Amino acid sequence: MEYTEEIARAYAEEKNHLGFMIRRDLPGILAKYVRAGARALDYGCGAGLMIPLLKDAGFDVEGMDISDSMLHQAVKDHQNTVFTRIHSAAIPRPDASYDLVMLSYVLVEIASLSEMEAVIREVKRVLKPSGVAIVIVSSEQKFQGNWLMINNDFPQNRELASGCRVKCSVADSGVVFEDFFWTDEDYRSVFSLSNLNLLACSQPLGTADDGMPWKDELHSPLFSIYILGHCCPD
Ligand SMILES: C[S@@+](CC[C@H](N)C(=O)[O-])C[C@H]1O[C@@H](n2cnc3c(N)ncnc32)[C@H](O)[C@@H]1O
Numbered sequence: 001m002e003y004t005e006e007i008a009r010a011y012a013e014e015k016n017h018l019g020f021m022i023r024r025d026l027p028g029i030l031a032k033y034v035r036a037g038a039r040a041l042d043y044g045c046g047a048g049l050m051i052p053l054l055k056d057a058g059f060d061v062e063g064m065d066i067s068d069s070m071l072h073q074a075v076k077d078h079q080n081t082v083f084t085r086i087h088s089a090a091i092p093r094p095d096a097s098y099d100l101v102m103l104s105y106v107l108v109e110i111a112s113l114s115e116m117e118a119v120i121r122e123v124k125r126v127l128k129p130s131g132v133a134i135v136i137v138s139s140e141q142k143f144q145g146n147w148l149m150i151n152n153d154f155p156q157n158r159e160l161a162s163g164c165r166v167k168c169s170v171a172d173s174g175v176v177f178e179d180f181f182w183t184d185e186d187y188r189s190v191f192s193l194s195n196l197n198l199l200a201c202s203q204p205l206g207t208a209d210d211g212m213p214w215k216d217e218l219h220s221p222l223f224s225i226y227i228l229g230h231c232c233p234d
Pocket of ligand 1: 003087
């Protein structure tokens with residue numbers, strides 16, 4: 001997706017897009033799988049919305065992205081954080097640099113499984129032996145269904161197949177996302193070809209305790225969180 005300065009600003013101001021359930025569940029996942037105080041890379045950091053959550057969880061985090069506009073916004077909003085402009089699948093750091101690499105809604109913007117594989121292979125290279133990568137992507141269900149958080153009523157979403165274009169907007173906001181549709185099987189095949197092990201996969205749901213007037217969020221996942229590492233699952 002092409003990010004202009006205007007879109008990057010709107011994206012940064014739309015605080016809800018990361019999603020209630022990500023803010024609810026991610027700190028627990030980080031605490032379970034990664035050493036706190038560890039070195040983290042927010043790959044495809046965009047406007048840096050994930051940076052405060054990672055800093056609050058105790059990480060020494062830097063951001064990288066291919067979009068100048070997103071990085072301008074990130075630099076403006078998040079002082080004392082290093083941001084670097086990169087090219088896809090090239091992380092300008094030595095092998096085994098990070099305890100955590102976060103990819104939040106990055107793979108959904110990649111147009112081919114071969115490019116996705118190149119990105120994950122590069123992530124694997126910069127992960128320490130005990131490090132983990134956390135990959136957040138849209139679920140297969142997101143582009144059909146009736147959600148509190150997401151408006152998906154766009155013609156692109158009527159017939160879904162791997163690699164086709166999809167569109168959605170954050171409810172009650174002008175922020176529109178134009179992504180690629182990939183299945184759970186697609187993502188798992190990329191992880192497997194990249195020789196990173198899938199340690200766990202979480203598909204959070206809304207619960208009555210959230211105090212939110214959830215719709216399909218109560219029984220269907222909006223997104224998937226894959227936890228990848230060099231080691232084997234428990
Ligand atoms: C939907 S935004 C998500 C931003 C941020 N991770 C977040 O959760 O708020 C996707 C970001 O991924 C970046 N991106 C897309 N393809 C990329 C690639 N191949 N390598 C690095 N960044 C990429 C885009 O420029 C954009 O900033």
